[in-house]
Amino acid sequence: MAIENINGCIGCGICVQTCPTDVIRLDPKTKKAIIKYPADCQICHLCRMYCPVDAISITPEKSIPVIVSWG
Amino acid sequence: MTNVNTKNEMSRRKFMGLAGGAIGMATLASMGIPGWAANKIKIDPESLEYLEKETDVLVIGGGMAGLFAAVKAHDAGAKALMVSKGRLGSSGQTPFAKGIFAYDPSTAAMTLDEFTATVSRSALGSNNSVYTKQMAEHSLARVNELKDWGFFDSALYNKSFSKPINERNIPLLERIVITNLIKENGKIAGAAGFSLDEEKVYIFKAKSVILCTGAGGFKPNGFPICDLTHDGTIMAYNIGAKVTGKEWNDGHPGQATNAAACYDGWHGMFERKPSVNGIEVHHDLGVDLNYMAYTNGNPVQMGPPGAGESNPISGGPYIPAEFNRMSSDKPKDGPEDGKKPPRGERPEKGGKPGEGDAPPGMGGTSVGGSSAGMSIHKSEGLVPINDKCESTIPGLYAAGDALGSYMAGAIYTQIGSSLAGSAVQGAIAGEAAAVYSESANTPVISKAKIKALQEEMLAPLHREAGYSPAWVTQTLQGIMIPNFVLYVKKESMLKAALAYVEELRDHHAPMLRAADLHELRLVHETKNMIATAEMKLKASILRKESRCSHYRLDYPELDNENWQAWINIFKDEEGNMQFEKQAFNSWPNENLFHQI
Amino acid sequence: MGVIMEKRIRRYNIIVASIVFIGLPILFWALGDFPRRSSLKEILSVLTLVAFSLMLGQFFLARSNKKVLTGHKMSTIIKYHKYIGYIFVSVLLLHPFLLVLPRYFESGVEPTDAFITIITTTNSIGVVLGIIAYCLLLILGLTSIFRNQLKMSYKTWRVFHGILSIVFIAIATIHVIDLGRHTNTAMISYFVTLSGIGIFLLLRTYILKSSGGTK
Structure with a gap:
């Protein structure tokens, strides 16, 4: 996982805007940020740096799903 | 370890199992005609x-x-x-x-x-x-x-x-x-x-x-x-x-551990406030690191360009003597060009700098190809x-x-x-x-044109089956990122890669599917990458010399007679990719180019 | 009851109270699967968590909890209640600022910008409840400090203080559950249980008073 956790999110949506690769979205029900497309994370930390409540934690490891079948 | 991965492991294993037996085939058939390639659309493309x-x-x-x-x-x-x-x-x-x-x-x-x-x-x-x-x-x-x-x-x-x-x-x-x-x-x-x-x-x-x-x-x-x-x-x-x-x-190396972590690979540089640089002209290749990695094996050596000590290599990209930092008397382990290292970080080793001064990928084991494409x-x-x-x-x-x-x-x-x-x-x-x-008028765009554009733009959302952009991108990466394709080039390999890319262009790009708007973006990005790959391979085949960041193993010398020219690429009326040379330091309207 | 016995009960009560209101939240924080951050951030988090649980503890340091507190002098209890109140109300009143404080020491978004974003995210129920709870807490604190100037009888003030506390703790607990970075199931159960019992104890004294007419 690249973005590991979003803890204490207030749902301001800044991380959604900030992510260059559109990894984060607001959950329509809880109105909080979720890691929707983790495979596209480039681990640039912009979301973490822009988050007003410092809710995002990121690890340097990333596993990209290896797609071998013709999908 | 991760959700995505687990899911993927599951589906892959499931697929292997399924494909193996008759029961699997029956299950696949019951899943609908395209089976695993079905487009499970999450939005209604008509409602846009x-x-x-x-x-x-x-x-x-x-x-x-x-x-x-x-x-x-x-x-x-x-x-x-x-x-x-x-x-x-x-x-x-x-x-x-x-x-x-x-x-x-x-x-x-x-x-x-x-x-x-x-x-x-x-x-x-x-x-x-x-x-x-x-x-x-x-x-x-x-x-x-x-x-x-x-x-x-x-x-x-x-x-x-x-x-x-x-x-x-x-x-x-x-x-x-x-x-x-x-x-x-x-x-x-x-x-x-x-x-x-x-x-x-x-x-x-x-x-x-x-x-x-x-x-x-x-x-x-x-x-x-x-x-x-x-x-x-x-x-x-x-x-x-x-x-x-x-x-x-661009020949930036990345780090071997956690290669995908841009932030970590740049050693805290993303957290720095910007600063102003004075005059400092380099000839920073990156390709020479990649040439070293190609000849000696990974990982790429650190130090200023050409400073491989243990295994001196012959040949490789040409660096004008004036800009060869191997011959300079700068301390090899000192911070890049005497500048301060990024805040809170250990001093960086010399090498190819990034934007500004701190070279990404330095300070650990480096591997090439981090900025591929x-x-x-x-x-x-x-x-x-x-x-x-x-x-x-x-x-x-x-x-x-x-x-x-x-x-x-x-x-x-x-x-x-x-x-x-x-x-x-x-x-x-x-x-x-x-x-x-x-002096320009507000343009008029015909309804028919707008309708056609919209249809083209949203077509991947309408496909009932097709290829996911993630798969096509991974396939393209497998073709284009290896060091023997765009970094250390030779005609046979460029042509081989081109054959693959043309296949993606002709067969896969038209069948890319998207389930939501995020994936629709990926589809368009993937198409653009395929077109770029074709351009990069064809232009690299054409330039039969080595100069600056273009290195041909089969044409390792500068060719000033034929190649003091840029390569322009354009689409002709039939939609084919065409190439022309434009002399260095000239403008296109000066007729200094000729079709190639 | 002998004096020694009472002393032992008092000591026992203090130990139990410390475990419940300071030990448990720290334990849940330590055992929870939360990403560990810088020590400054973790210290501020723990301080805020403990401040909140001690606010819950205030319900048990009051007349409503008379039965358990039989061994103690009520005046001493009220003294504790006051001191704890003044210290940790201040911590909680600082909480919105403590939240953005670490940004001064790192290169993320500026603390003032972060703060403005937080208080203007009014589409978040948690934020709105937090702002309401903050105002209630401010009123609670001020009306306690300036009680004598309020021209309210002590009994009226006590009812006012009690009801305001119930409203505050209910709203604050929802705010904590919604937005807290350390609210996992254990922490939620802990807060809900304590605030539930606290509110129940207080309401019971009011109901008993009105129906039984003890006074």
Whole structure:
């Protein structure tokens, strides 16, 4: 996982805007940020740096799903 | 370990099991005709709202070039509108560029002309001197404006970028993916795209358009360019613009551990406030590191270019003696060029610097290919017909990494000039586009054309079956990123890779599917990457010499007789990719090129 | 009851109270699967968590909890209640600022910008409840400090203080559950249980008073 956790999110949506690769979205029900497309994370930390409540934690490891079948 | 991975492991294992037996086949059939390739659409493509916007100057892209393009177009009296795939100051390469060059005539050790000549010597003539000089000449003015907006006060650029945009009430639309440029009667007429957040399609009618869309890569590991896929270049190529610079390569290494972690690979540099660089002209290859890795095996050696001590290698890319830092007396383990290392970090080892000074990928075991698919800053992109950033299509401009201005040449020369060049060119393009739109009429775009564009843009959402952009991208990465394809080139391998890419172009690109708007973006990005790959391979096959960041194992020498020329690429009337040479330091209208 | 016995009960009560109101939240914080951050951030988090649980503890340091507190002098209890109240109400009143304080020491968004974003995110129920709870807490604190100037009888003030506390703790608990970065199931159960019992004890004294008419 690249973005590991979003803890204490207030749902301001800044991380959604900030992510260059559109990894984060607001959950329509809880109105909080979720890691929707983790495979596209480039681990640039912009979301973490822009988050007003410092809710995002990121690890340097990333596993990209290896797609071998013709999908 | 992760959700995604587990799910994928499961489905892969499940697929293997299923494909193995008759029961599996029956299950697949019961899942619907296409089975695992079915497009499980999450939005109703028919329900998308349609919106039209009109403006004088449409600026596409919200990085350094886009900022100045919008501001200067507005200040020159035009109605400007900015649209960006991401957020202002937080997408593309701009948020990660921490050094900006400023030529200060009162303190500079050399004149503007001497500076330009130095860049030309390092670039082996491959730079466009007009753009090199222009960058230096205007850099201080742009840097001072940035200072006023608070650019140097924060590591994050959104706030300082928003200041001039808000003060001028320039409309800003973020998270809109532009997929097509629109041309009517031989002139630019606007652009079309869709919103990532709302189910909306946008048509922009504009008297002029400035592409500030950056360059791109193949969504490589370790370089923060995964949102840059040469969108502007390919959209412009598709409506007939000439593009250039596809054979050059940025050779940044990444780190072996956690190769995908851009932030970690750059050792805290993303957290630094930007700073100003003075004159410092290099000939930083990157390709020579990759050549070493190719001949000696990974990992690539650290140290200044050519400083492999244990295994001296012969051959490899040529570095002009004046710029060969191996022969310099700088301490090998000292910070890059005597500059301070990034805050809170250990001193960096020498090597190829990134934007500014701290070299990414240094300080651990390095591996090549971190910026795969990207050319040298400002060398690939639209062919300018003059010093006003104007493209070969009337009303269409480009600035920054989207313009093939050859400001730095086919090798990265002046440190920090990339960010400075984007600011300078953005401002020039903004003013030029404003002047152009004064005498241009508001374009009329036919309903039929809009309908056709919309259908083309949204087609992947309608496909019941097809290929996922993630799979096609991974396949493309497997073809293009190996060091024996674009880094250490030879004809047989370039042709082999081209055969694969043509297959993706002809068979897979038309069948890309999207389940939601995020994936629709990926589809368009993937198509642009495939087109770019074709250009890069074909241009690399054509250039039968080695120069700057283009290295051919089968043609290792400079060929000044035939190749003091740039390669332009354009689409002919039948839709075929065509190539021509344009002599270094000439303009396209000077008839110095010939078809090849 | 002998004096020694009472002393032992008092000591026992203090130990149990410390475990419940300081030990448990720290335990849940330590055992929870939360990403570990800088020590400054973790210290501020723990301080805020403990401040909140001690606010819950205030319900048990009052007349409503008379039965358990038989061994103690009520005046001493009220003294504790006051001191704890003044100290940790201040901590909680600082909480919105403590949240953005670490940004001064790093290169993310500026603390003032972060703060403005937080208080203007009014589409978030958690934020709105937090702002309401903050105002209630401010009123609670001020009306306690300036009680004598209020021209309210002590009994009226006590009812006012009690009801305000119930409203505050209910709203604050929802705010904590919605937005807290350390609210996992254990922490939620802990807060809900304590605030539930606290509110119940207080309401019971009111109901008993009105129906039984002890006074």
